Amino acid sequence: MFVEFNEHRYLTFLQQNYTPATIISITIVPENHCPSIKELFDDHVQALPRWHRAKYYHVPCQKHSNLVCFYDNDYFMCLCDIDRHANCFKFDYKQDYNYLGSNYCENDGKFYQDNDTCPTSSSCFCKECYYGSRCQFTTMGFGLSLDDILGYSIWPNFPFSKQPIIVKLCTSGTILMFTIGIINAILSTVTFQTKGSLQIGCGLYLLASSITSFLTMTLFIAKFVLLLLSQMSIITNYTLLKSNCVCLDILMKSFLAIGDWLNACSVLRLDSDEFIYFLLFDVE
Structure with a gap:
């Protein structure tokens, strides 16, 4: 049995006697790589007609003791047997x-x-x-999103336990960020909704910014979970995936922009209050 991986061919399984039914577990290793005759013969041998160059096929097996197989680019696949002879047969390369x-x-x-x-x-x-x-x-593209950064590393049709370590680390980091962000947003909301905070000019802006931060973190974790489940082929509903791409991205960008504007407004209001207080104090 041969496997093609990244345009390279490997001998993965060789059965001496036929077995009607069996369970095969294999691992692709570099030692079972089947090189092309372009890597084994010079230009003179390669230029010969197919049946003329076939008589040289025993040479690589005898010259390279670790060689298990090689192939002609258009017709033959050859195996090196225990006597270091080339056992060649017709092979269909059309994919x-x-x-x-x-x-x-x-x-x-x-x-x-x-x-x-x-x-x-x-x-x-x-x-x-x-x-x-x-x-x-x-x-x-020109921009980087969560899909571009992480989606390329998620393996489809594999459970989370068998995903790459980078996916597991990103998941752990995302959960940690979400937990800290939610705690911070809740505490800020509780703090700035008091009567004393709302009496300050910038208190209303800070309260709105805390609520916006809470919504942003919620949308972020929702987008991450949907990305993970969709790339693992657990969620395949087209409508849900399309709404995720259209709605969540727009809402996240909108809330981030609103949060920046609210923080800027709170700073401007604080500066204006200090300026007015300075003028009143100077007049007195």
């Missing part, structure tokens, strides 16, 4: 990445399924700078 006549994956992604006749699982192999269960998202 079909379509699903039912059309490409299921977007942005030129490659579609893979475990069985051509009756598949039970499938996945999309995305090009660089694309991610998502169907390669529908991209990191190309």
Whole structure:
């Protein structure tokens, strides 16, 4: 059994005797890499007709003791046996990445399924700078969002326990930020809604800023959870995902801008109150 990964081919499993049904657990290792004849022969051998250069195929097996397989670019796949002879056979290199006549994956992604006749699982192999269960998202652009930074690292169709360490660290950091932010927003709201705080000119702005901060942190954790669940293919509802992209981003940016304006207004009001107090004190 051969596997193609990042345009490199590997020998993953070799069975001497046929077994009707078996469970196979394999690991792709560099030692089982199958190089091309372009890496093994000079230009003179490569330029020979197919059947003329085939007589040289025993040379790599005898020259490289760790070589397990290699392939001709258009016809042969060869295995090096225990006697260091090349056992070559015809190999179909034509890849079909379509699903039912059309490409299921977007942005030129490659579609893979475990069985051509009756598949039970499938996945999309995305090009660089694309991610998502169907390669529908991209990191190309001028701005950086949460989707661009973290979404590229989340593995579709894998549980959270098997996600990369960077995803787990970001999740822990997000939960910590949310907890601190919510506690800060609640305490600020309780503080600035007192009668004494509201009597100060900037007290109303600070109260509104605390409420805005609470709403912003709530939207942030909601967006993070939706991003995590959608990239893990747990949430697949198109309407919900579209509303997440349209509504949550706009609301988060709006609340961030409102919070900045409220903080600026509270500073201006505080400065104006101090200026008026200075004038009154100077007149007296």
